[in-house]
Every structure is written in C-alpha cells, then in structure tokens.
Amino acid sequence: MGQGTQALRLARAGHTVTGLESDAEMLRVAREALADEPAGIRERVRLIEGDGLETGVHFLPGSFDVVLCHGVLMYVQEPDAMLAGLARMLAPGGLLSLLVRNGDALAMRPGTAGDWDTALAAFDTDAYTNRLGLTVRADRLDDLTATLAGIAAPLHAWYGVRTFTDHMSNDVELPAAAELDRVLAAEDRAGRTDPYRRVAALLHLCGVRG
Structure with missing residues (x-):
C-alpha cells in the first residue's frame, strides 16, 4: 500500500480498509499519516507489515470484497x-x-x-x-x-x-x-x-x- 494515500482516501469515504506493506519506512509514514486522522477514520484502518507474495499468511480465503x-x-x-x-x-x-x-x-x-x-x-x-x-x-x-x-x-x-x-x-x-x-x-x-x-x-x- 506504499505510504497509504489510497488507503486513507478509501477510509475517509467510509470503507473499512486493510493495508499490507513490506517496507518498514513506508509503513512508518502510513502510520504517522493515519495518526493525524479523526478517530472514526482510524478505527476503519488496519495496517499490516507483510509481503504481497505471502497473503495466505495474513488473510483467510474470501476475506475482502475489493482488493487493490x-x-x-x-x-x-x-x-x-x-x-x-x-x-x-x-x-x-x-x-x-x-x-x-x-x-x-x-x-x-x-x-x-x-x-x-x-x-x-x-x-x-x-x-x-x-x-x-x-x-x-x-x-x-x-x-x-x-x-x-x-x-x-x-x-x-x-x-x-x-x-x-x-x-x-x-x-x-x-x-x-x-x-x-x-x-x-x-x-x-x-x-x-x-x-x-x-x-x-x-x-x-x-x-x-x-
């Protein structure tokens, strides 16, 4: 998810969002940006450190309506x-x-x-x-x-x-x-x-x- 730009926009629009990112620095930036959001938006976002090639480690089949x-x-x-x-x-x-x-x-x-x-x-x-x-x-x-x-x-x-x-x-x-x-x-x-x-x-x- 990179620095979380799209994830935050989706959360602001009312969606529940899970972001997966393998780069620790990108994840830090995303978490800092999320911390500046209102509580209602923060509650809709979950950020996970992980590799896109290992989604099976983090998520069950059929977990999401949309995957970006x-x-x-x-x-x-x-x-x-x-x-x-x-x-x-x-x-x-x-x-x-x-x-x-x-x-x-x-x-x-x-x-x-x-x-x-x-x-x-x-x-x-x-x-x-x-x-x-x-x-x-x-x-x-x-x-x-x-x-x-x-x-x-x-x-x-x-x-x-x-x-x-x-x-x-x-x-x-x-x-x-x-x-x-x-x-x-x-x-x-x-x-x-x-x-x-x-x-x-x-x-x-x-x-x-x-």
Missing part, C-alpha cells in the same frame, strides 16, 4: 503467484483492481520526448526505467486477461490511465481548477475509448471473482 494492487506488479518479476494470492482473498463477486505499466506502449514516453534510441529499444522488451531510476517490468493486456481468467477472476472492464499527461513531471504544479477539470475530463474520455486507451502509460484492469 496499484503500482506494485512492475516490481514483481513473476507476478502470477501474487495475483493468484490476491484473487484467493476475494469473496464471491469481489473485485480485483490492478494498475500496471502498459507493456504495449513502452515506446510512447521516450518517443514523444524525442529519445529515439530508448523508443526503438522499447518495442522489444517488457523492461523499462521508471522515474525513480529503477529498472522494472511492464505487463500486457492480453497476458493479464489470460492470467485473470486462470485465477477465477476474469476481466470485467479495463481502462487506460495517463494517455495525454504521461510526459509531465510528478513535480509540475497543478493548473487552476477549471483547467484541471478539462485535463481530467480528457484523460477520462481517452481512458475509456479505443484506440487511445491502448497507448496509455498505465492500464487499470478490473477482474471479478466468479
């Missing part, structure tokens, strides 16, 4: 075992939400930046260097669709994320509210529309447990 795995699979060299463990935690009809780097569009970011050598190399690999300078991996829609079917949480819907704004730095100042609304509206429309969603930097996949 956002921005994690790129750091896992063999993701199938983790995905099977995540699906195992879903109650019948539960939702598995994945956010992954789009392996079919790795040439887009360097290509739009004019980095032609990196763009050409990206056509023949699923590895890339992320903004932290780490070499990680990307996933392809067809592969994940087959994996989700094989773990009894077949793909229900998918979206593209960051079609038009992937070139922007994480440190860029947000535009004024009206402009930001237009940016988000354009991204939302592109993320739901072919062919734009297929070249988005990230893919959001939703599998549903049978």
Whole structure:
C-alpha cells in the first residue's frame, strides 16, 4: 500500500480498509499519516507489515470484497503467484483492481520526448526505467486477461490511465481548477475509448471473482 494515500482516501469515504506493506519506512509514514486522522477514520484502518507474495499468511480465503494492487506488479518479476494470492482473498463477486505499466506502449514516453534510441529499444522488451531510476517490468493486456481468467477472476472492464499527461513531471504544479477539470475530463474520455486507451502509460484492469 506504499505510504497509504489510497488507503486513507478509501477510509475517509467510509470503507473499512486493510493495508499490507513490506517496507518498514513506508509503513512508518502510513502510520504517522493515519495518526493525524479523526478517530472514526482510524478505527476503519488496519495496517499490516507483510509481503504481497505471502497473503495466505495474513488473510483467510474470501476475506475482502475489493482488493487493490496499484503500482506494485512492475516490481514483481513473476507476478502470477501474487495475483493468484490476491484473487484467493476475494469473496464471491469481489473485485480485483490492478494498475500496471502498459507493456504495449513502452515506446510512447521516450518517443514523444524525442529519445529515439530508448523508443526503438522499447518495442522489444517488457523492461523499462521508471522515474525513480529503477529498472522494472511492464505487463500486457492480453497476458493479464489470460492470467485473470486462470485465477477465477476474469476481466470485467479495463481502462487506460495517463494517455495525454504521461510526459509531465510528478513535480509540475497543478493548473487552476477549471483547467484541471478539462485535463481530467480528457484523460477520462481517452481512458475509456479505443484506440487511445491502448497507448496509455498505465492500464487499470478490473477482474471479478466468479
């Protein structure tokens, strides 16, 4: 769950949330952020130190209505075992939400930046260097669709994320509210529309447990 940003937003929205994180420093940051929340929100959040590959140690089958795995699979060299463990935690009809780097569009970011050598190399690999300078991996829609079917949480819907704004730095100042609304509206429309969603930097996949 990283530093807990999404976990806290879900708790503020009224959900009961369990966060699993293996990095002690990330967990410390999350706990500090949680401590600043009102008591009603703190009561809805449970934070656990543990590895996503070992969910069976911490949770019984069918424990959750929704399982989020956002921005994690790129750091896992063999993701199938983790995905099977995540699906195992879903109650019948539960939702598995994945956010992954789009392996079919790795040439887009360097290509739009004019980095032609990196763009050409990206056509023949699923590895890339992320903004932290780490070499990680990307996933392809067809592969994940087959994996989700094989773990009894077949793909229900998918979206593209960051079609038009992937070139922007994480440190860029947000535009004024009206402009930001237009940016988000354009991204939302592109993320739901072919062919734009297929070249988005990230893919959001939703599998549903049978």
